[in-house]
Amino acid sequence: MMDGAAWLLEAALATLFAAVPASVLGRRISYAVSFVGSALLLAAAVVVLVSGPFTALQYTGPFGETQTLGLDALSAFFALAAAVVWMGASAFSISYDERPGGGLARAFALTLGSIAVLFAAGNFLLFLAAWEGMTLASFWMIVEASGRKGPVFSAGFVFLAFGEGSTLLVALSVAGFHAATGMFAMVDVLALPVSTGIFLCALVGFGLKMGVAPFHMSEWLPIAHSSAPSNASSVLSATLTLAGVYGLFRVISLLPVGPVWWGAVVLAIGAISALLGALFASVSEHVKGLPAYSTIENNGLVLVALGVALVARSQGLETLYAFALFAAFFQALAHAVAKGALFLFTGHVEHVTGTFDLNEVRGRVLRGSPGASLGGLISALSFAAAPPLAGFVGEWMILEALFQSYRFVGPAAEFLGLLAGAAVALSLGLAQVAMVKLVGFSLLWNPLRASSPRPTPGLGAPLAALSGVVIALGVGAPWVLTFIAPAVQNLSHQALSAPVGQLLDLPTGWSILSGSPFGILSPPAVPIGIALGSLVGLGYFLLGGGRAARRVPVWVSGRAPSPVEGTYTAFGFSTGIRIMLGSLLGTREVQRRSGGITAVAIASPEVYNVELEVLDVFKLFYDDLVLGGLAFSRALKAFLMPGRPGRYLAYVLITVLVVLVYLTAAG
């Protein structure tokens, strides 16, 4: 069995990388090879979760260290989530990618391969190499379609800047491991002062990849992810951020039980990210920007669950710790699968309508492919936490974990739990607004009866399959939790009184217990309830219940609304939020005039618009940072390199002297 699993992993990695040269034969062949490789990785991950970890390959690396490629339960869990998304994305790309040449397919395959190696790496050096490979391949994927110019190209460089910052911090944290243990293998660190530095570097470094606050907003995640081609966005948003989650979980699994403030920091960052992500998602009109902000929100939720777990662990609350960890894992899984599907759906929107503006899409998408529309609907509903989908179960678990923050010891921790709970609850509500907006204005709302453009064969099936996974994960959540218990156990192996599964009484049959005793949820019973409720509603409808809706035109100050004006816009949908939460969003009115003098413009409001602009406070910070950095380097240049030969000769002399002194002292 072990040999079989090792063979599966080797074959998966080889196949994933084989897709890079395969693009020479044609991009479709390359995507098909990626699909096969992902399927093999999925099989290997399932084998690990069922029957235990293994090492596939062992060799001596360039620095004399022992390199291993293999999967343990923790990495298998993340490989499984990623492989499911990749299968969908590869199958989708076969029909989606119509760009000439195989450039995008090459970058796509390289990204997949790098992330797979990242999961399989049993050594921090290989991990770092894969991390950097993943960053570069993702950068390639983003700029591949941009034609080397324009905003997408520069967004790619923003992505690269943050990505390299992330690599730097991850490398620092790896250096901390080396300092503590003397080797690069992934072994436990037990000394706390060292581990605090490692923890902080890892949190910020991996947090950069996850796109959480304050490294998130307006800049790299929403812009870079949403300006890439849609299959690339899917891989980036669902699995690149997942790689960040994996890195953080891996590092935490190797650290000792930390002080309470570790968990408090994670909890605070997570809650702020969730709130800001949901807030900006709900006021976004960009078909891809909206899910990208939602990614920030969901990664924030993962951090919230992790933060609750860490605080609980530090304070010895083992049951809450186990439940919050399960919540974090489940949320990561639910987000990856649903977000992969949602970004593929945006590719479908792009394919059908050729625009990313929700105000322009207007329901034309439904005439494209029914399967793709269903996939978009199901995945968006999952993010809106509609039962019985995966997102619902994940968010229920996180809220349940937060409800139990009253168990925290000390008023400060309790108060933090309270604030985080309020922020998370608000962000879940805002996420519903965002998702209703996305689905409503792309699928359900077709006021202009716009005719449908291109048919889209081949885009529906992968999306429908992914949405099936989302439903299955939600309905079968109790069994999924039992299935991933080895991975959770792997993260939490240090000195618990019992394995995490036993702490939660897994397997619990048809339901999930959130503590002993606290809440209970039975995901499989939810669809039954929904079916019964639908029957009642159907009966009421058939018996003549319900009332015909009265349709009236929209009120635009008494003017006759134009066909476009006469319909509800995506912008108008969330203007209430723009105004009510203006202090958080920095909303301000901007007057735009498309011509003529003001008096004329007021008389004909069509050419005189008052728009509401929102602003991210963090963007101001980054803008100042960039300006300050430029000014500093300019001043430094003027001081160090004024163009005088004498000064350059002095530099050479000083360098020689310093080297001589150093050699003398060392010798």
Add this chain to the structure above:
Amino acid sequence: MPSWIGQAIKRGILTSRFPRGPGSEDELPETSRPPVLSPTSDPLPTLTRATGDCPTGAIDPDGLHHGKCVRCARCTRKGFVFAGPAHPCADSREGLYAPGGGPLPEHRNASPLAPLGRSLQLFLVDAGSCLACNLEVLALANPYYDSSRLGITFVNSPHHADVLVVVGIPTDPLLGPLRRAYEALPGPKAVLAVGACALEGGIFRGNPGTRAPLSDTVPVDLFVPGCPPTPLDILQGVLTLAGRANRLPEVHP
């Protein structure tokens, strides 16, 4: 302590007790009451003499049309006095016609909004007024009349309103918006026409670019005459629409 708190305590409650008690209308001009034939004058000759003097044609030899009257007081020289019952209103244009120039009968029937009970939202449309009626309508929201104590508030969209309050003579550019606003009201709904211009056109009747009366454009449920009507006249009209006027004590300041 901020001075306004002390002042407020010193002054006491200034808000009108209307409709629970008399509104203090002592300082209103006498033209705030509808005109009636002076008890001392003989109806037929007086009406005939005043007919020619009335600038809006409110007076004819048979009677007085309160909807057309702009309270210009020219007829007081011919035997009329401003002493009719306060707060007149009617649910039809004919209901405002007083044969023989006597007082209008008390009108207490029209209450299409009775199911709405104690909360009414008003949407004000100025169809072409001189702004006098606007001032009087909006005075309902000031601290003295304070209509919100009766559950009556103003809203910014007809989608949220129960009552369309129309002031001014309907002008051509506003006919479309008027109809759209009426369409936009959710049911049950009512239209309250306020002031002589909205009722019959007032002194602008027949001018080019106007379309009096309002009831040709939208169905009107209640007419409140006056030029302009006082805020209490309008408040009484709104309460009548809601079926709340019957439950009130008789109001004769």
